[in-house]
Amino acid sequence: MELGYYISYKTAINVLKSMNFFAAIKVKKPLLTAKHMKRRLAWVKKHKNWTTDDWRRVVFSDETKVNIWGSDGCKYYWSRPGDPLKPHHIDVTVKHGGGSLMMWGCMTYEGPGYACQIYDGTMNSDLYQHILDTTLREIMEYYNMDWSTAYFQHDGDPKHRSKSTVQWLKANG
Template identity: 50%
Template sequence: MAHKDWTIDDWKRVVWSDETKINIFNSDERTWTWIRSGESLKPHHVKMTVKHGGGNIMLWSAITYAGVGWMCKINGNMDKTLYKEILEDELERTIEYGTNKLGLERHQVVFQHDNDPKHTVGQNTSQTSTRFDVIVF
């Protein structure tokens, strides 16, 4: 609740970030369809599948009040080293874009991440928090 009293201007300083996996076909989650009792199954009730899922792509990106930030494709598994590289490249570009567009100074930026262990491991936490404030959601 540390941020419950923030103003709109306070929230405008936040750079929101996350990773996501986009599947070529369908999601990883189980899906359901509902039909009425006595109703027959229709083609639109059935989801086609592809053996082995058809592939996917992992992405990291950020958004600011000023708009969409930089995005990068994550090849392989994200670890603390790759995350550090993303912070040094895509996050830096996003902050530069956001501060220019919003008229902010760099020290006013607040970076958000979701407290995933690779985000908080030693080198990433200390290097990130010395450059700007960090909030965790």
């Protein structure tokens, strides 16, 4: 709403600071709709009485990007006015970010699974199913897990929910 007053950016900042406001980086969180919350509550109620033996059958999986040089996130350091710049205050960069690796992995009650590199940096449904059919099976054999009674948990990524992946999971699990 315009009130007919002009104030400079600096004045606006000073007024906000005098009222104890401060700038902060927004925290990223996934959108949780009413539908999501309802499903989560139903899941919790369904599994609230699970025993340790039930949890022994769960395999959690996810993909992640590992940067070879640094993080994608914000980095901070503490300093006082007038302090000289020190090496640990600098975020060193390299051209093109230095590269990264895409990885798939999982963990079980007994321990972590093998890391699986996704070589071209992207994964589609076919590659995901191949990883499940090879790497996941090897991990489950290593931990003596029964494929037919295991619970496999993954997130809602489109390649996890694709028609072919859902069919593969039904046929193989």
